[in-house]
Amino acid sequence: MKKRAILLVVSLLLAIACLTGCAKEDNPKPTESTGASLKIMFVVTGNLGGGTNNDDVNKALNDYVTKAGGSVDTYECNMDTSVYETTLKQAAESGNYDLIVTGFGTMAEPVQNTAAQYADQKFLIFDTSIDYTDGKNPNIISVQVNQNHGAFMAGVLAALLTKSGVEGTNDANAIGFVGAMESVAVVDCLIGYIEGAKYVDETIDVQYAFVGNHNDSALTKEMALTQNQAGADVIYGVSQSDLAVADAALEKNFYAICSDADDAKTIEATSKDTANHIVTSVIKDYYNMVYPILEKIGNGEAEFGKHISISYADGGVKLARNEYFDAILPEEVKAKFEEIEKKIINGEIEVDSAYNATAEKIQEIKASASGK
Structure with missing residues (x-):
């Protein structure tokens, strides 16, 4: 052994x-x-x-x-x-x-x-789904927030910001996405991000790349810098190395959107300048993803063999709104963002997901990322 x-x-x-x-x-x-x-x-x-x-x-x-x-x-x-x-x-x-x-x-x-x-x-x-077709996996409960909705709103925000003319943006109608790996979860975020950006402007160019892992900060930063050189001035990092995107944003004076935690608040104690380049973070509420299910299990009310989805409206995923969000975004951008957010909350906008899309549909959405 x-x-x-x-x-x-x-x-x-x-x-x-x-x-x-x-x-x-x-x-x-x-x-x-x-x-x-x-x-x-x-x-x-x-x-x-x-x-x-x-x-x-x-x-x-x-x-x-x-x-x-x-x-x-x-x-x-x-x-x-x-x-x-x-x-x-x-x-x-x-x-x-x-x-x-x-x-x-x-x-x-x-x-x-x-x-x-x-x-x-x-x-x-x-934070994932399980196959329950034909009675499979009757002793498992899976739970997931609608992260594609959070990514959609990140795409909305990126598209609005790049067109706002604020200091740090440029004339190119382009935004970026650097994902850890081409897994279902990361592609789910990419799909939402593309669709959110295209909801604002069909002609926007959404550049995207995958690092291949969560841990290569150097390559993550390099990919973000490459996208910035090609015109992207707002880049969404979906990775445990997402702060490397913020490092790149600080170095070249553009904006980052981070993931999972409020990274601007996390980094501000050691690098206020980096925090000033993080417009928001897409945060999944892991505590409330799990705790209510524990209560249902303890009370004998849980249904095993089923998947649970927690919507944007129910707070499963949110975008961080802090002093950096307020300082970077003009009031008209915030107002438009909130207008579209209400439509997501009310179910007026449908967002595709990699978890139930066919390979052909995913490829179709990826192909739509380039500017028209």
Whole structure:
């Protein structure tokens, strides 16, 4: 057995042992019950700490057991895809968990494979969807916000800003998009972004590129600089390295749209100048993506074998509005943005999604990105 596998088994056994023999010092006795207590294993694709999306989910899990009772154990996979399915299967095989929680598209296949082998084990996977056709995966709940709607509004904002004439924009009718990889989730954002920009101006040129991973900040910045050289003065970064787009925006005096967290507020303490070039961030609410489902599971109201979508109107995804948003955008741009936003909230605008579009439809939308 390889050393890594041995360490994985030992770590997981220690976590399981803690369920049966260790007191949970960090989880006080519940002060109010929101449902049944749950023993939860959180299989983290990456790491905890540093204010990541996984941290928001971890807080939701711990807040639930604090109120309702139970425990949360975690295993951090450090983005090592080779241990994803092994970890899930070992947790399921133990029989010690009421619920195994994990997230993101890279976990979809490992979760489905594990759920098929352990039919009595319940799973919750966030920020992706699962195939439920023909009664498949009856022991999984998947949940996702309508991120394509947030990306649509990012495209709207980018198109309005590039045409506004504010300092930092140019005469080229072009905006950009730098995505981590050409996964369904990232393409979902690209589709929304293109459609939002085209809603404002059919002739706008939406340049796009994919880095191939989430971690290459240097290449992310290089791609953003290349798009800026080709005329893009507002560029949306969909990646864990999205701040590299903001670095490029600072260097060449254009604007970035970031993702997942309010990056302008995050970076302002160390680089106020960089924050001044982040017009907004598209933020997915991971805490409220997960916590309400835990309550439904605890109350016996959850329907496994189904996918849950949280709309823009319900706050599943939003664009950060802070002092940088207010300082960069003219009032007429804000007013037009809010007018279109109301239509999204009211369901007056339909936005395509990579999760249910055919390959031909996705290609059609990509082809429409270039200016006319």
